[in-house]
Structure formats: structure tokens, C-alpha cells
Amino acid sequence: GEDVEQSLFLSVREGDSSVINCTYTDSSSTYLYWYKQEPGAGLQLLTYIFSNMDMKQDQRLTVLLNKKDKHLSLRIADTQTGDSAIYFCADYNTDKLIFGTGTRLQVFP
Amino acid sequence: DTGVSQNPRHKITKRGQNVTFRCDPISEHNRLYWYRQTLGQGPEFLTYFQNEAQLEKSRLLSDRFSAERPKGSFSTLEIQRTEQGDSAMYLCASSSSLRAGAKDYGYTFGSGTRLTVV
Numbered sequence: 001g002e003d004v005e006q007s008l009f010l011s012v013r014e015g016d017s018s019v020i021n022c023t024y025t026d027s028s029s030t031y032l033y034w035y036k037q038e039p040g041a042g043l044q045l046l047t048y049i050f051s052n053m054d055m056k057q058d059q060r061l062t063v064l065l066n067k068k069d070k071h072l073s074l075r076i077a078d079t080q081t082g083d084s085a086i087y088f089c090a091d092y093n094t095d096k097l098i099f100g101t102g103t104r105l106q107v108f109p
Numbered sequence: 110d111t112g113v114s115q116n117p118r119h120k121i122t123k124r125g126q127n128v129t130f131r132c133d134p135i136s137e138h139n140r141l142y143w144y145r146q147t148l149g150q151g152p153e154f155l156t157y158f159q160n161e162a163q164l165e166k167s168r169l170l171s172d173r174f175s176a177e178r179p180k181g182s183f184s185t186l187e188i189q190r191t192e193q194g195d196s197a198m199y200l201c202a203s204s205s206s207l208r209a210g211a212k213d214y215g216y217t218f219g220s221g222t223r224l225t226v227v
Contacts, residue, residue, distance in 0.1 A: 042200060099144075
């Protein structure tokens with residue numbers, strides 16, 4: 001079946017940029033998403049990218065897509081303590097989202 | 110519209126008991142999804158509905174699990190004869206297939222129901 005993989009942890013200093021990486025196996029992906037999950041909460045849609053795009057910028061968020069390598073990344077500029085959360089990438093496949101295991105981002109002062 | 114609502118927020122049950130969770134989606138969304146999330150993992154797809162029709166069920170959904178969406182609005186997920194391995198967060202999400210666009214394919218999630226089987 002389709003698979004989405006992420007590194008488990010990322011730790012950054014407040015004010016620095018964070019880059020969260022994701023790889024996927026589905027060669028027919030149309031849309032790829034990034035979600036944020038804070039403790040005890042559901043998932044919040046952050047941003048998305050269409051598969052024919054290489055980059056999308058949305059305020060502090062930049063999504064890069066390398067379709068050839070099936071690699072997706074999320075860059076958060078000027079990372080704040082409020083950005084501490086788990087970030088999931090997800091691949092839209094046959095009418096449903098397939099999620100990665102999540103990357104826990106810890107921001108320290 | 111207040112978003113996707115799930116009840117209860119927490120459920121503790123004894124092994125072997127039956128439990129039922131409810132999800133109220135965003136009213137104009139015709140698709141409703143159930144996912145299960147265990148500690149340290151991403152959400153795993155269980156099943157989804159388009160209107161009242163259940164269109165896909167994961168192999169994770171054993172015979173002890175059943176989901177319904179009788180009028181194409183709210184949905185229930187029932188687990189019979191619960192086992193300790195069923196302990197997880199059960200997430201509901203809704204979306205619309207009626208408008209073309211990536212944002213609309215992205216789900217709106219509820220806060221989840223945390224099930225603990227003791």
C-alpha cells in the first residue's frame with residue numbers, strides 16, 4: 001500500500017527556521033498536505049500543494065515538492081514556541097488521506 | 110457552524126464491553142471519515158462515507174467494528190467486545206467532494222474521542 005514517512009523529532013531555537021521532511025511512495029498523488037496537532041487536540045490543516053507545483057508560500061510557511069524524488073518539505077520561518085507541535089504530512093490517495101507518522105517539533109528559547 | 114464535533118471526548122471501558130462514539134460533521138460536507146491514532150503514530154484510516162453510503166473500509170476494521178451514517182449527517186462508530194488493543198484516539202473528519210480544489214479535499218478534524226480499555 002501507499003506509505004508516507006517522516007523523521008520523528010526536530011529541535012530548533014526560537015527565531016530560527018525549521019524544516020520538516022516527508023517522503024511518499026504514491027506516484028499518482030494529486031495533492032499533498034501538512035497538518036499540525038497540538039497536545040490533546042485534533043489535526044489542523046496548515047497548508048497544501050498541488051502535485052504540479054514545486055513550491056508554495058503561505059506567510060511563514062513554505063512548502064517544497066520534489067515530485068521526481070517524492071519528497072515534500074515544510075519550512076517554518078522565524079519559528080516560535082507556539083509552533084511546538086506534531087506535524088503530519090499527508091498524501092491524498094483514492095479519496096482519502098494517508099498520513100505519515102508525524103514529526104515532533106520542539107522549539108526552545 | 111461549529112466545526113466537527115465528537116462525543117464523548119473520553120471513554121474508559123472494561124474489556125469485553127461495547128462502546129459507541131458519535132461524530133457530527135460540518136453540515137455542508139458530504140464525506141465523513143473515521144481514523145484511529147495510537148501514541149506516536151499518525152492517523153490510520155478506518156472507513157469513510159459519502160452521504161449515507163459507506164464506500165471503503167480498511168482491513169484494520171475488524172468484524173467487531175461497525176460504522177453507520179444513516180441519514181448522511183452524523184455518524185456512529187461502535188466497537189463490540191472491546192480489547193486493550195483498541196485503546197486509541199478515534200478521530201472523525203469531514204470534507205466535501207462537491208467542489209474541486211485541494212483545500213476542499215483537505216479534511217476538517219474533530220478533537221477526537223480517547224478510548225481507554227482496562
